[in-house]
Amino acid sequence: MDRIKLRRAVARTPLAPIAAFPKRLRTVARHDAKVLRRSARWLLTSREHHNYTYDLTSLSRNHLAWFVSVVCDIPVKQVRAYLGEIESDDGLRQHLLAAIAASDRRGLADKEIRYARRIGWYAIVRATRPTHVVETGVDKGLGSVVLASALLRNAQEGHPGRVTSLDINPEAGYLARVAPWSEVVDLVIGDSIASIGALDRPVDLFLHDSDHSRAHEKREFDAVEPKLAPGAILLTDNVTSTNVLAEHAERTGRRFLAYRESPANHWYPGDGIGVAW
Incomplete structure (x- = not known):
């Protein structure tokens, strides 16, 4: 009996799980070894302790364009142009490198500039041309600068806008404190729910990226609902952890x-973008 016939015969017997175990073990070992290599490299070369940055795989980037x-x-070709626009913005990249190098918090930030899913935020802002963007959760301000860059491009085309960036940490947003990006960013320090309640103009695009607990995410979307302009877009950075925005959209x-x-060459499995419109 040849090897193929033997395998098929064994597959029909109670010995099948035992016979398959070595192959299953090799598959798991190869996967775990790849993750361990990436984890070890990250531990030795990265400074980040949260809000990890990385590039997307080419497949993931293509799926983002279609999303x-x-x-x-809008045509996917136009979206790809927007993605390329932010990725090739050398002025922004040099600003970020300089701001990180000059910061007291540089010990917790990588020198490489990688935007991950934030390029999707950029493309959405470029495509929809919002007058007022509100984001909750700023941290270093990488997302704020990405949003501001899209707004500055829109302004050059006759569609100005501003981003209100909310964070409870008074040290947040150091990357967004330099012109020209700072010229379209209103950084507000305080509780996000109270800050949303104090907004004095309609919100065209809202992004939740602060406290990622389910309860707080829901409170933010409930708070911003009466502040939204007609046709406003809601985004969440928490979509891989909760169903809050999906439930809000249905309601x-x-x-x-x-x-x-899908991050490229990183141990972290990645986050995502949830959108309701």
Whole structure:
């Protein structure tokens, strides 16, 4: 009996799980070895302790382009142009490198500039041309600068806008404190729910990226709902952990989609973008 016939015969017997074990073990070992190599390299070369940054795989980047294309109802070719626009912005990249190098917190930030799913935020802002963007959760301010860059490009094309960035940490947002990006960023320090309640103009695009507990995420979307402009877009950075935005979309009669990123050469499995519109 040849090897193929023998395997097929064994597969029909109670010995099948035992016979398959070595192959299953090799598969798991190869996967775990890859993760361990990436983890070890990250431990030795990265400074980040949270809010990890990385590039997307080419497949994940392509899926992101289609995701934005569907949400914003624009050709995917245009979305790819927006993604390339932020990725090739040397002025922004040099600013970020200089700001990180000069910061007292540089020991917790990598020197390489990698945007991950934030390029999707950029493309959505470029496509929808919002007048007022609100983001909760700023940390170093990388996302704020990405959003501001999109708004500055929109302004050059005759569609100005501003981003209100909310964070409870008074040290947050050091990357967004330099012109020209700072010229379109209003950094507000305080509790996000109270800050949302104090907003004095309609919100065209809202991004939750603060306290990632389910209860707080829900409170933010409930708080911002009466502040939204007609046709406003809601985004969450928490979509891989909760179903809060999907439930909010269903409750308020909106559509909902989720995208999950795949980091390139990183141990972290990635986050995503949830959108309701």
